[in-house]
Amino acid sequence: FTDPSTLVFSPAEIERVWRWEIASGHYPSRRSTPGDLRRERIVKAEVERRLRAGGKDTTDSSSSPTTSLEVVPVGPVREYLDLPLPGSRQAHAYPPRPDSRAALDLDAVMDHCDFAENKYVRDCLEVLRVNGGLETPLRRGLHDPWKATYIPEFETSSKQLTLSNQVTPLLSNQQQRRDASSSQQQVPIYEPHPSHPNADPACDPDFPRLFHIFWAGPFTDKPYSAALSFLYTQHLALDRPIGVDPTRLEPGLCRPQLWIWINPGPASSFPDPRAERRMRDDLARNPWSAPLLHRRFADVVKFRLWNTTEQLDGVSEMHGWRDMRLFNSGGVKYGKEGGGDMAASAEAALLSAREATNNGTVAGTANLTQVAAPLPTKHKDELFEIVGSTANKYDRLSVVLSDMARFVLTHRFGGVYLDADTILLRDWTELFNWHGAFAYRWSRLEKYNTAVLKMQRGSALGHFIFRTAVANDLDFHPMTVSRYTKDANLEGLLLRLPDALFDPAWLNTEYYQRDRPPQPYFKRFEDFFDTPKEINAAPVATGFDGFFKGAFSYHFHNFWWIPFDQSRNFPDLGPRFQAGERWGDDERDFADLDWSDESVEDDERDLPWSAVLKRTFEAYLRGERPNMYGEYINWSSDDREY
Template identity: 50%
Template structure:
């Protein structure tokens, strides 16, 4: 028999010079699993609260007896750390109401309200209408047995199928493309050329060179945008062959291919199984007949009535230098033809619609609101120049009326009065009802709220401390309403145009852009087609989610329904080139000018003021379509 103690070759306790009875007695005297702890009760001196806590000594002893001294001690130690971490995490989460973890995007409840067959019909409608001119894959989860026919792309070899056996691409039946090599011609080499009328941007190429998810740099993306559009006339020996940088093309005239698709056939459907059932009955989404994709060369006139070239902007309160700068940059960059005696018949002139909400977002316009609006614009030094007859066909001021606009959306008109209008990301601002409103009119008013600077009474943001949150929430909804009703592109008022959008208008799909580093939408730029299936989906879904049009919520709508490719999330390099730098990304290779904060747009740091590419407008994020300075004053 060896010396007293534990045998090293066994993890079980063995006692020398002892019997089985002594071993059992030793185990019997182990401490209990839980020990009582007495805590004082606040305000009660005669009694104490008795609770039971796990006995650390018993846990350690049991782990040693079961796993051995070394392994058992290690298990006990790591278990103790795990308990401390979990306790700290729960304390951090639930200790105070002021400390809340943000809701994880993937953990939010699903916003999906349609069955798979409805989602298939939405995809078919958009593709058949030419609103998906992309070779990128489509979600296999939709269950297409037959690849949808796509008039927006030229024919190519048969599309492949995904791992589940369903189609994950479309079948091109559209016109051929000729990619352009754009350069300045003699006598005009000092200035970049205007885009060719009817040219189209290939956003597949843009995504290949600019997608942040694939670790592409904004600086390199801007170089591709400049070179492909002929905006950079400088010689660059290191560039070599630029064929892969050509992203602007012309579509040939209609070749007679059947470009219309009036919905899927029965063989193209996959019946929705029980796993796609939403939990409540949702009527099938009503959709009109798909549009016919018409190349520019086959249009009877330069302007396509199905794709109007209208820029929308929403403004609340007195007109200031901010929307003035946006309109001036529009006139400076877009091909309006105002310098010509007669408009060029080959050019589709874009228009700028400035929507004015003259009072607080929650107020009801008075009957003379239109006349009052124009009277104020005439007296305003920032707005009055644009009322000159010279701009009558280009710049239009329009009164925003919430009731009229929402009643003009078929998907909303019967239900919007039963919803909260001011919902942003699930945060609802309640508006008290005016007792003097007529019976049946449920639109609220802020007229009875005390305090002129109350959040309900603010009409426009005059500074960061008097931020008009209500109007911002209203504008989140207004941009979708305007694009769905009238078509075109919405831009926030803190936007500066940097180049002609001719080729971007040629791309018929819907798009917004990326929220900096996050795979979410920023709808400061939003393009949608008039009365589209995608728009119907968004409004129907928003109704089920209390009219929440916050960009983050829109990201959930499209993600849950596998519709993200239909609302393309463009890289922010195209519209917001400084955003990544301001959040401390890509500073090892920044674009020019090198902004580390949005305020740098107004007061350039001295250390950056001498950078060669930052001199003048010509070097300001050249290649980008616009610049968004994020509401700084």
């Protein structure tokens, strides 16, 4: 059985997508374009030549850029950093931050990490650790074969200028030509983009450093932990006093921002005109979200209201979406087709979806972004329970909407989309400086998982995906998107990175590479929350440093109903945020909320990995320990109780 083709673009349009992306600097790879495109161009040129030979027009078609230009990208010149990195643990107890200009060569990463080439996650993480300066190598000898971090240098040679001149006529309009020209300049013009006006001056407006998370329902420990991992790992200058502009002391600093998109109701509900104010009030009352509203984080953590109508209207390729079935996942459609009441139709579909089988392929469980429901816990922690879901009860339409939302947000604003069940494990500077688009591999399958998705704002690739999705009933499930790019021969433009970078346990959970697993060794995704006793000495003994070291993030694949920390199921941020914790539930008496008489004997003896990571992040915010790069958070200008 073969799936029908999803292709809606002609070969000429596909070639234009390739050329636009290359000319815009969105394809830094040195890998050549697919051979099918070149063969198609040769055949077309030959047909046109023979037709002209029989008629009046005898113009030599070889002079046309469409037939004469071979699309063989070279990417920027690579000046690789020597390994081991200077200062990576020789004189310091903590690893260095990446150079602000450094990029990770994802071509080299594929060479060391590609599952299709029988590369092991364990070996891949070692190469990534050494390139990131996260450890001093134990191996002696030259590390040249492992070099993967470089400082991009954009050529201005006559050869490159000739290439640009040939590509320019193929761009569709003047605006695209301006964008392509600007992106190839060695020193970009740093003018804030209207969609991201509060970025640091050193940030390139063409390549914003944004993380997007989509969340539906009450804020819980899951997005809270994702946000804390962002604060713990990214270069945010939180070691500077509050209110001080860190870019004055470090002009080249470009701080990433975390945009948390809150969908205030079911995916099908109409937007409430008062939704923005109600969202802010709810976030301020919720103990998991209230700490993130502190002005210490105001420059780097932004809560934004998701409005489906506004967002889809902002994508020109989605014109006419109101007359379509908005909710489609892997071919399973929800709601009535045609010009009926979309919201009411989808609301009815929600009830049907909740009764559907808990099938990951249908509901997109790899991209699930859903309301957490902590299990009942003992004594003081039950104050922070949030009534909610179990494994088979959740807002499936929000899941399906999140499949679409990740493409909408990255196409409109740029940056990286993360599923809320993601924990960041290191600085992402080197990935932001790779200007190509990527997702990652669906375990052993040659399909995309878009739990991590990086795309550039307004790109030709995004235009292709939306036009193709509209022609295929608005299906944005990653399995279906995999078909879109494969059918069009555009897989190279949306690089399918090895899951070792973002999901290093996945292969082991599916019985692959168990002969040489990484550290830690998870046979089930549940092991993150309920680490088996025989290996449960590792979390406390090794801490954050021993958790998939080298990977950029960890995806724990749902389990919204299991708390991160069974014995301390609350935001344990100390006296500074105690008032916020007391605001958490106005129906309960928080006068007795006091843990001053606690004893370590009351705690769980064996802590799972999830609890160790959460407590590590919280200790950083309490000022009791530095982050992974040795930087202490600075509360010096604001000692008032929050």
